[in-house]
Amino acid sequence: MGFEENGMIYVSQSSIVGQTFHWHDELELLLVVEGSLDLKVGYEWFRLKAGDIMLINSDEIHSMKETNEKNVVICVYIDCNASYEKYPDFYEIVALWPYSEAFHKLNQRKHVIMEHVNRLAVLIDQNADRERIARQFDSFLKSLIYCYRVDITDLNGAAFQVTDEKMDIIYRTIKYLYSNYDHKVNLQDVSEQEYLSMFYLSHKFKDITGYSFRDWLNFVRVEKAEKLLLNTSSPITEIAYQCGFSDVRYFNKHFMKWYKISPNKYRKLFRESCEMYDDTERFEEPVPMADIIHKIESIVPEIKADADTENEIVIDLNTRKVAERLDPSWKEKLWCGGSNIIGYRKMKQIEEAQKDIEFMAIIADELFSAGTQQTEDPSMPQLHSVLNFLLDIFAKVYLIVGCSKDDQYEIDAAEESLRNFFKFYPRGRAAQMEFKIDMADNERETKEKIKEFTALLDSLNIRHKQYEHYKRPVDKRGNVETDYISNMIDGEIRMDWLYSKNGFKNNLYYFYFFLSKMGEAVVVKEESYVITRKEDDFQILFHNGGTKFKYPQQTEYKLILKNFRGSYKSVHYAWNSQRDDISSVIKNPNVIRYLSDSEYEMVDQASLPMISVDYIDEDQLKDKAFALELPPAAADMQLTLLIKV
Incomplete structure (x- = not known):
């Protein structure tokens, strides 16, 4: 072929x-x-x-x-x-x-x-x-x-859907039917293999496929019988038995159901057709591929406009122009709810995110809530230890506490935690803290409690601000009608956005990881890429606009570097969610909760961006321009760093 x-x-x-x-x-x-x-x-x-x-x-x-x-x-x-x-x-x-x-x-x-x-x-x-x-x-x-x-x-x-648990069950069931159609097959055998009840499997199969388990089995048998009818001269009865039917009348009935004609007549029509034609x-006949391409473009003319396979990006290494500034303050807006702070692996995630993405500050919400405080897990650290952990790795820690007339638990817990904290840790740590006090109402009891709490904060030299109904961050990942990068750095960045529900780094984690390596001076900004400069270094980030583009363009880029002098190190990262996410390592998501720490680490390390490093020296060049071929922008994100050495 x-x-x-x-x-x-x-x-x-x-x-x-x-x-x-x-x-x-x-x-x-x-x-x-x-x-x-x-x-x-x-x-x-x-x-x-x-x-x-x-x-x-x-x-x-x-x-x-x-x-x-x-x-x-x-x-x-x-x-x-x-x-x-x-x-x-x-x-x-x-x-x-x-x-x-x-x-x-x-x-x-x-x-x-x-x-x-x-x-x-x-x-x-x-x-x-x-x-x-x-x-x-x-x-x-x-x-x-x-x-x-x-x-x-x-x-x-x-x-x-190949990693979806319900779909995997259906695919395995269909595969089983195609492999065992010529044997006695029943729903109980399949349900036992899947460790599911017959009732559950039967209903899920019908809901998703539109056919009952038995209807699908008989269709598979009829489909297999069709080939024997056309390709052999075996008697109809023998074909029925070979395909798993216990009775030829049963075979005829189901063949008629699908093909609207009896097996015998179907075979006869096929032979007559073969004789006629x-x-x-x-x-x-051999047709040049260029002609085939032209034919495709004639049927779908929109393709021709998108068919460029290579674009050139020219960077003048002497340029000092700045199109706009990439605001770095997003590194101070990592928001984390209480349930995503307490716990060994949760704290490890925070530490990794700060190290990789270089967040400067964290906003800790509900750290003092009843749900966080009243956990029965003996492995949970003391609250003042958690606070010290956050202060160790972040330059600034913002702490949100809520207070209302009927619920003053958080503010009481915060007060007690602070008194305990400064028994063990130096008072100088107060300069790293700032409290955001969420007033749920304007009742007299609420105001009195907040006044009492702020007096404690003032005595400890801890900054504080009051808010009426503090607004928690909402998911903005789907809102990409405007500039994607500006959208994603506008406002808080939730910690739980950076990890999958299974606890592994996801696309957004590596988006911010790449973004953290960008300079503040934006040289060029296009729909799918942005170029920044940091002193003599340049950074080129390709992205697919989040979920805006379901199929990233396969455009290839050639980077033309003008006025090339000296030596540069070229570092290229590529992240492809279909290749690099954990579904390529873990086939059954249920196993995740049974992973040991060492296995968890190994799986986490398996899901990393691909990296390649090169060295460019002007002595190797005949002129002052250099062309760097970049891989096709088919990955979710790519980052190229040109670092002056």
Whole structure:
């Protein structure tokens, strides 16, 4: 199939003359670029017109038949080994949907899918190296799988559902049916393997697939029987038994249910069709890849405008211009709730975030609340020890306490904690503290209590401010209608945004990690990247605008450095959530709570940005300009540092 060169994908152009009837190991994406054709896949028929696409699963019988219009079809063959290596459930993901529904979903997102096909074709035409093709191939697979997502699950970040626990159960169940269809199969066997009740598995399977467990099993058996009907002359009875049916009448009933025709008549029609279209099938001839690219762009013209594969970014190393200033005060706005401070691993997370991102201050909320104070966990440190820990690693610690007429617990706990704290630790630490007092009401009792508390703070030389209904930070990650970077550094940064619910660093953690290495002087600011300067050093940050872009552009950048003098160290970081997050290490999220400290550390270390370092010396250059090829901006984020040495 022409996979020899890249081992992943093969793109060809052909015309259908007469009718073809076949199946193959590869997945096949069809794009009709001229005319129309009739496609039968599974038990469904479609009329594909110019501009329509359809994905055919591997080992799926399909027939293509010419109409009265001359047709031209682009076929994208996807190697199963390459796709299953990246996404082991790819077959089941595609098999989950009837083709009629998949057709609608695929064509809704045709522009995105064909953009990836077009980019792959360009890379193949350019004889690009395998690594570049592999990166684009991965984006192409993601664009397909996105169309098959189940809407009841989360489509942010891990939009492909392969790590979702419920979907994993369904995929394993479907895989089990395809592997055991020719044996006696019952729901109890599968539910015992999954350690689930039959009732739960039955309902989840029906809710997600739309079919009962038994209906799906019989469909798999009928589908397997179809190949034997077309490819052998075995008696119908023998085929029924080979495919797991206990009775030929049962087989006939279910074949009729799906194909609306008896097995015997189906075989007869196939043979008559083969005789009618003898030696007429797909007509394929060598077509230059440039012509295929032109055909794709003619069907989806928007692609041509986005098809640039390389942009140049020019930096004058002598420049002192400043477009704007990147406000560094966000490093003083790390907000953390009480439940995310107390505890060994929570405190370790805070320490790591301060070390990696270099936060200068922390805002500790609800540290003195009843929920935090009344924990029964014996491993929890004393509150004054937690306070000392925060003061050890941050230059400034802001402490929020609430007070109302009916609830003065927090302010009482804060008062007692401060008295105890200064019995053990020097009074000089008071200069690092500042209290934010949240007044829930203006009642006399509230004012008196706050006056009493502020008198204590004044005696200890601790700063304080009063607020009426102090506003806690709200999630701003989805609000990227304006400048993404400005949006993300405006206001507090919640500690729980930086870690997944399983306790591991996430995309946002590394966004702030990269941002912490930027200079304050902004030289260039574009939609997807920003360039800053810090003295003689330059920093280039590529980002995908948070969740604004579901499929980051594969544009490649060439960095042109003008007036290059002296020597520079080049450090390049790349973070790709699909490659670097913990789902590539931990397949079952339930195991996380059983990790030992050493295992936790190892998993955490496995989820790190990729880094590469180079050295550039002007003596190696013939002129005063230097070109630095950057990897395609397909990762969620990339950061390049040019450091004068």
